[in-house]
Amino acid sequence: MLKKDLxxxxxxxxxxxxxxxxxxxxLDISENVLKLPLWDLATFHIFLHSIEKKExxxxxxxxNLREKNKNILxxxxxxxxxxxxxxxxxxxxxxxxxxxxxxxxxxxxxxPDAIDVVFTPLLAFDRQGYRVxxxxxxxxxxxAQCRKDCIKIGLSQFEAVDEITDKDKHDIPxxxxxxxxxxxxx
Numbered sequence: 001m002l003k004k005d006l007x008x009x010x011x012x013x014x015x016x017x018x019x020x021x022x023x024x025x026x027l028d029i030s031e032n033v034l035k036l037p038l039w040d041l042a043t044f045h046i047f048l049h050s051i052e053k054k055e056x057x058x059x060x061x062x063x064n065l066r067e068k069n070k071n072i073l074x075x076x077x078x079x080x081x082x083x084x085x086x087x088x089x090x091x092x093x094x095x096x097x098x099x100x101x102x103x104x105x106x107x108x109x110x111x112p113d114a115i116d117v118v119f120t121p122l123l124a125f126d127r128q129g130y131r132v133x134x135x136x137x138x139x140x141x142x143x144a145q146c147r148k149d150c151i152k153i154g155l156s157q158f159e160a161v162d163e164i165t166d167k168d169k170h171d172i173p174x175x176x177x178x179x180x181x182x183x184x185x186x
Contacts, residue, residue: 002166006132010123010158014054017157022054025157028180030060033119035183036176038151041116043071045085052100055121056155062088073110075138076103083142085110112145120174122154126164129173129186143172151175160184 001009044065049055065072072088077097086092086107094102120139122131131154133139143152154177177184 001161001164003132003135003164006124006161006164007135010132013158014123017054022157023057025180026057026060029056029155029157029178030064032178032180032183033061033153033155034064036153036178038117039068041070041151043073043110043115044117044119045073045075045115046119047121048074048094048102049121050100050102056157058119058155061119061155071110073115074104075142077101077138081136081138081141083138085112085115112142112150113147115146115150117151117153118143118146119153119155122156122177124158124164125154125156125160125174125177125184127160127162127184128164129175129177129184130164130167130171131174131177132164137170140170140172144170153178 046058046061049058062072073085074088075083076086078084086104087110088104089107092107093105095105097103122133124132152174154174156177156179159179159181173186175186
């Protein structure tokens, strides 16, 4: 399927998802994340979810990262349409931006080459590990700045589609995608 069609389809599915289903999916995904072979790594980047967009709730994963004493980074959108990576601490102040996404207003900025693992939002993904986001390219540009050995993990309420047919040379595949039902490895 084409990216634009996948966006339309999965945004509609998401809009019609009951809150209880989203809560259960978020819990199941957080439990599946614990099964991934990455807990010896130190620095984790994770998105903060948008309630308005009915994104998966990442707070449970953040709690797990805190319990395991991991360095946690969260994104802030910069004016040049790139992500900044801000250390999340108990002193971090979050404010909701114009897209309905919480982001830090203070904290230390960390270079992408210091990141071991990235949990990334998505609308859809295929069996080859390619993802469809909202179409602004923030995460593709971010992935290109990361080390080659950085582990990229999608979090999806829905299962894989067969193929995204209009991938381009700038698209970078995931290493894993975690859904409520299973872990896909690419």
